[in-house]
Amino acid sequence: MLAKPLGMSRFTLLLAAYFVLVINIPLAARLVTILQHTEGLSLGMVLSLPLFFGSVFYLLFSVWTFRYLARPFAVVLLLASSLVSYAMYYYGTVFDMDMIRNLVETNPGEARAYLNVNLALWWLFTGVVPAIIFAVLPLRSQSLTRELGSKLFSMTLAVVVVLGIAALYYKDYASLGRNNHELNKLIIPTHYLYSAGKFVSRTYLAPPRAHQALGEDALVADREHTRKKRLTVLVLGETARARNFELNGYPRPTNAFTRDLGLVSFRRVSSCGTATAVSVPCLFSRLDRSDYDPALAKTQDNLLDVMQHAGIQVRWLENDGGCKGVCTRVPTKAFEPHQGEPFCEGEYCQDEVLLGGLEAQLAALEQEDTLIVLHLAGSHGPTYNQRYPEAFRRFTPDCPRSDIQNCSDLQIVNSYDNTLYYDDYVMSRVIAQLAEQTQWQTSLLYVSDHGESLGENGMYLHGMPYALAPDEQTQVPMLLWMSAEFSSTQGYDGGCVAQVAAQANLSHDNVFDTMLGLMRVQTGIYRPQQDMLNPCRQAALVAQADRSPGASPALDGNRS
Ligand SMILES: [Zn+2]
Numbered sequence: 240m241l242a243k244p245l246g247m248s249r250f251t252l253l254l255a256a257y258f259v260l261v262i263n264i265p266l267a268a269r270l271v272t273i274l275q276h277t278e279g280l281s282l283g284m285v286l287s288l289p290l291f292f293g294s295v296f297y298l299l300f301s302v303w304t305f306r307y308l309a310r311p312f313a314v315v316l317l318l319a320s321s322l323v324s325y326a327m328y329y330y331g332t333v334f335d336m337d338m339i340r341n342l343v344e345t346n347p348g349e350a351r352a353y354l355n356v357n358l359a360l361w362w363l364f365t366g367v368v369p370a371i372i373f374a375v376l377p378l379r380s381q382s383l384t385r386e387l388g389s390k391l392f393s394m395t396l397a398v399v400v401v402l403g404i405a406a407l408y409y410k411d412y413a414s415l416g417r418n419n420h421e422l423n424k425l426i427i428p429t430h431y432l433y434s435a436g437k438f439v440s441r442t443y444l445a446p447p448r449a450h451q452a453l454g455e456d457a458l459v460a461d462r463e464h465t466r467k468k469r470l471t472v473l474v475l476g477e478t479a480r481a482r483n484f485e486l487n488g489y490p491r492p493t494n495a496f497t498r499d500l501g502l503v504s505f506r507r508v509s510s511c512g513t514a515t516a517v518s519v520p521c522l523f524s525r526l527d528r529s530d531y532d533p534a535l536a537k538t539q540d541n542l543l544d545v546m547q548h549a550g551i552q553v554r555w556l557e558n559d560g561g562c563k564g565v566c567t568r569v570p571t572k573a574f575e576p577h578q579g580e581p582f583c584e585g586e587y588c589q590d591e592v593l594l595g596g597l598e599a600q601l602a603a604l605e606q607e608d609t610l611i612v613l614h615l616a617g618s619h620g621p622t623y624n625q626r627y628p629e630a631f632r633r634f635t636p637d638c639p640r641s642d643i644q645n646c647s648d649l650q651i652v653n654s655y656d657n658t659l660y661y662d663d664y665v666m667s668r669v670i671a672q673l674a675e676q677t678q679w680q681t682s683l684l685y686v687s688d689h690g691e692s693l694g695e696n697g698m699y700l701h702g703m704p705y706a707l708a709p710d711e712q713t714q715v716p717m718l719l720w721m722s723a724e725f726s727s728t729q730g731y732d733g734g735c736v737a738q739v740a741a742q743a744n745l746s747h748d749n750v751f752d753t754m755l756g757l758m759r760v761q762t763g764i765y766r767p768q769q770d771m772l773n774p775c776r777q778a779a780l781v782a783q784a785d786r787s788p789g790a791s792p793a794l795d796g797n798r799s
Contacts (some may be wrong), residue, residue: 241782243377244278244377244378244379244380245376245377245378245379246379246381246389247304247305247309247378247379247380247381247386247389247390248389248390248392248393250304250309250313250373250376250378251297251300251301251304251309251378251393252297252393253373254296254300254304254313254316254373254452254741255296255297255300256296256579257291257292257317257369258292258293258296258320258427258428258644259289259292259293259296260289261324261365261369262317262320262321262324262357262365262427262428263292263324263425263426263427264324264328264397264671265311265324265327265328265425265427266292266422266425266427268328268425269419269422269425270288270422270544273419273422273608273665274416275774277415280364280411281408281411283407283408284407284408284411284412287330287404287407287408290400290404290480291400291401291404291412292426294397294400294401294404295397295399295401297393297394297397298394298397298398298401299429300312300316301390301393301394301397302311303656304515305386305390306386308617309378310373310374310376310378313370313373313374314370314373314374317366317369317370317373318362318366318367318370318429319428319431320366320367320427320431321361321362321366321367321369321564322362322366323427323428323431324360324361324365324427325358325361325362325365327425327427327642327747328786329357329642329699330621330644330698330699331692331697331698331699331700332702333421333424333425333702333703334424334430335424335430335434335704336434336437336438337512337513337514337516337517337702337704338434338514338702339435339437339438340438340514340516340517340533341514341515341516341702343438344516344561344563344617345560346561347432349560349619351586352586352587352619352620352621352622352625352641353621353639353641354641354646355641355642356642357642357644357645358497358642362672366540367596369471370495377757381473385729397425403656406511410789421707434464441533441534442534443536445534447685448534448535448538449538449539450538450539450540450680451538451539452540452544452740453539453540453541453544453545453764454540454544454545454548454549454763454764454765455518455548456548456762456763456764457545457546457548457549457552457755457760457761457762458549458760458762459549459550459551459608459758459759459760459761460759460760460761461759462550462608466680466728467678467679467680467724468606468607468608468609468679468680469608469609469679469680469681469682469725469758469759470601470608470609470610470611470673470676470679470680470681470682471611471681471682471683471684471754471758472597472610472611472612472613472669472673472682472683472684473610473611473612473613473683473684473685473686473754474612474613474615474666474669474684474685474686475519475522475559475612475613475614475615475686475687475688476615476617476618476662476686476687476688476715476716477515477559477614477615477616477618477619477688477689478617478619478620478687478688478689478690478701479617479618479659479662479687479690479715479716480687480690480691480711480712480714480715480716481506481687481690481715481716482711482712482714483652483655483656483659484504484716485498486495486498486502486504486718487497487504487506487716491631491634492660493656493658493659493660493663494659494663495633495660495663496663496664496666496667497666497667497670497718500667500670500720501720502670502719502720503717503718503719503720503736503737503740503761504718505599505716505717505718505719505739505740505742505745505771506740506741506742507714507742507743507744507745507747508686508714508716508745508747509713509714509715509744509746509747510687510688510689510712510714510715510746511528511531511691511711511746511748512528512688512689513689513690513701513702513703513704513705513708513712513713514689514701514702515559515563515688515689516563517531517533518688518689518747519562519563519565519688520533520541520563520564520565521536521539521747522686522688522747522750522751523541523542523543523565523750523751524536524539524541524542524674524751525541525542525545525669525751525764527748528540528746528747528748537564537752542566542750542751542754542755543555543565543566543569543610544568545755545760545762545764546610546754546755546758546760547568547569548762549608549758549760549761549762550607550608551567551607551608551758551760552604552605552608552609552610553570553609553610553611553612554569554570554571554572554600554604554609554610554611554612555569555570555571555572555611555612555614556569556571556572556574556593556596556597556600556611556612556613556614557572557573557574557614558574558588558590558592558593558613558614558615558616559614559615559616559617559619560616562612562614566612566768572596572600574592574593574596575586575588575618576588580592580595581595582628585625586603586625587616587625587626588614588616588628589616589627589628589661590615590617590626590661590662590665591628591665591668593615593665593669594665594668594669594672594681596613597611597613597669597672598672600781601672601676604731606678606679609679610754610758613669614663615665617658617662618655618659618662618691619700620643620655620657620691620699620700621641621642621643621699622640622641623637623638623643623651623654623657623658624637624638624639624640624654624657626657626658626661626667627657627658627660627661628661628732631657631660631661631664632657633656633657633660634652634653634654634656634660635651635653636650636653637649637650637653637654637657638651638653638654643699644699648693648694651693651694651699652693652694655691656694666683666685666718668722670683673720673722674722676722680721680722680724680725680728681720681721681722681724681725682719682721682722682725682726682757683718683721684717684718684719684720684750684753684754684757685716685717685718685719686715686716686717686718686747686750687716687717688715689701689712689713689715690710690711690712690713690714690715691711691712692709692711692712693711695709695711696709698711715747717745719736719740719772729759729776730777731772731775731777732775732776732777735774735775736772736775737764739771739772739774739775743771745771748769749769749771751769751772752765752766752767752769752770752772752773753769753771753772755770756770756772756773756776757772
């Protein structure tokens, strides 16, 4: 029924051609845009591009299209590359090592949020059907020497083509590459395979490291004092971006529930990464963004461990599919959608589930200094509409689907703003719970892990390599609330805090030491210059509160 059997060279050529013509549509689209804005290009150079990429693919594929390996190789490569192509084309996703890490560390529920009919159809027609065709293409049986001989010949031919193009258009190619560094990241499958290889070797093949304890000398500076115990809630947001917060000047009432609660909003805060798998471990790590190393962070005590060293009770309430290793040594309660909790349905729980969780924790905890982390599902896309209940559809029309490229940008923004509006309500209820506490003095710090693109410059979602990422993905909201008692007993100067919030350039790097300062943890690894609130604790009051053995950590600038 099918045509006469193919030699391996033709089989490989077909595969390479398919990658040039179909799988690399995102690259082609970008090249068209670039070439339209490039002057003085020769027609020959433009026409040589598909030939160049085809020859390079041919060479790479030839190494694998050999005997019994050829078909499985083609099938796996097609199935995976078609998905990469979809994400790149519709969402501008770049498959660097961090993105591979996100994929590997994503939980099934989160992954299902990306499934939709559009994706299924794309995969079917550009991945599955071609894979079936390549799986059943009749191959000519050849002797080993013949097969090797013909492979050698055709590979030499491909090298000649590449060299020929280089000889003719070297300058054009060089300037195209120099002016558009991101281009190599768009080539499928080379870039994602390279990133995956790098991820595997860094993550699984690196020699295991011994766990490194940090801050074992930690203690709460005024632990001996007769005072109310401190209770701080750290709310870890998901995918909330700074510019859509009303508290930061956004013209919509996305902070309708908290705007009158006396929260301070820090205006200029940048995230450590553009994706959860990078930002969350980095945020809790003592490492800064500049020297952040995921493997090191994983094998080092983090902020929560240091808090526990200081004798502070730490609890983690999880509603975002995982803490990325941060809460490994901390008592954790994860909300699973199938446990019949209220606010849980299908694949996810909405963030109100955390309110009951917090209440239960507070009832069960001892009257000790306490830190509770609430990890919000927040604004995780692309299914923004599943993050908020019907009653919080404040901005309409929203986008009721996960293939968000089929919604208008206005619908997408509406859905996204609804998630912020809903989480603002949840935050207001958390603050209400804290304000009611008579046994504790309470405070709350909210910070989001990274931002989100909502169609600006054709970009959606998040996870761009940091150097290329727009502000929408890296500028995050950070909010602080303190009860009057918490603020006054520790001598916070409200004017100073407001000034820091309005003017200081802050980042996730500041969270580690700010949290230590907030809980009055004294340790040799505390860096007062990184504690954004350190300048705002009034020396006299703190010293008075500390009139006991040891100096205040917050005031001892020589400790770091
Ligand atoms: Zn995230």
